[in-house]
Amino acid sequence: MLTFAYKTYLDLSDGDRFYPDFITNLTARQSEVLIDALGYEADVIPHEAEPSMKLIINNKFVARVVEGCNSVSIIILFMSFIVAFKDTAKRMIIYLLAGSVLIYAVNLIRIVILSVGLYHYPWRREILHTVIFPLIIYGLVFMLWMIWVRRFTISKLQNV
Numbered sequence: 001m002l003t004f005a006y007k008t009y010l011d012l013s014d015g016d017r018f019y020p021d022f023i024t025n026l027t028a029r030q031s032e033v034l035i036d037a038l039g040y041e042a043d044v045i046p047h048e049a050e051p052s053m054k055l056i057i058n059n060k061f062v063a064r065v066v067e068g069c070n071s072v073s074i075i076i077l078f079m080s081f082i083v084a085f086k087d088t089a090k091r092m093i094i095y096l097l098a099g100s101v102l103i104y105a106v107n108l109i110r111i112v113i114l115s116v117g118l119y120h121y122p123w124r125r126e127i128l129h130t131v132i133f134p135l136i137i138y139g140l141v142f143m144l145w146m147i148w149v150r151r152f153t154i155s156k157l158q159n160v
Contacts, residue, residue, distance in 0.1 A: 002076040010067065020051035023072055028053035028065035031111045038116065055115050062118040063111075071107035071137070075100045078141050087152040095152075099144045103137070110136050 013021035028044045035042035035057060043056040044065070052064040079096055086092050114133050118125060 002079060003073075006072055006076060019046045019053070020067060021070075024065060024067050024070045025053065027070040027108065027111070028055065030108055031055065031065065031115065034108060034112045035115060038112070040116065040119070042115075055111075057115060057119045060119060062122075063115050065111065069107075069111060071104050074107070074137055074141060075103050078103060078144060081145050082148055085149055085153045091152060095148060102144070103140060106140050107137055 010021055018025040032042045032044040032055070035055075040057050041059070044053050045056070046052075047054050047064060050064070050066075052066040054061055055063045055065055078099055082092060082096055082099070087095075110133050114128055117128050121128070
C-alpha cells in the first residue's frame with residue numbers, strides 16, 4: 001500500500017514547482033545547505049535532460065540527486081518490515097517515526113559525504129556510489145530491523 005501511495009504521489013507530483021518532485025527537491029536543497037555548512041560552495045539546479053537535480057560543488061558538477069536518492073523507498077521498506085512484526089500501536093508508531101527521521105537524516109549525510117568524496121576523488125565514483133554508500137543506508141535499516149525484532153518481538157514471542 002505504501003509503495004502504491006508513493007507511486008501515486010510521484011505520478012501526481014507538480015514537477016513545474018518542485019522539480020522533479022517535492023521530496024527529491026527538498027533532499028537536494030538540504031544537501032546543498034549541509035555542504036555549504038562544511039565550507040564548500042554548493043549549488044543545486046534542475047537537470048536539463050532528466051528528472052533530477054544537479055549537485056555542484058565549487059562550480060564542479062559532482063552528482064545527480066534522483067528520486068531514488070530521497071530515501072522514501074528505503075523508508076517504505078523499513079516501515080513494511082516493522083509493521084509485519086508489529087508490537088503495540090504506540091510503540092510501533094514511535095519507532096516508525098523515529099526510524100524514518102533517522103533514515104532520512106543519515107541519507108542526507110550520506111549524500112553530502114558522497115558528493116564531497118566525488119568532488120575530491122572522482123576516480124572512486126564506482127566504489128563510493130555502488131558499494132560503500134548503499135552499505136551505509138541499508139546497514140542502518142538492517143540495524144533498525146534487528147533492534148526492533150530483538151527488543152520488541154522476540155520478548156513477546158518468548159512470553160507466549
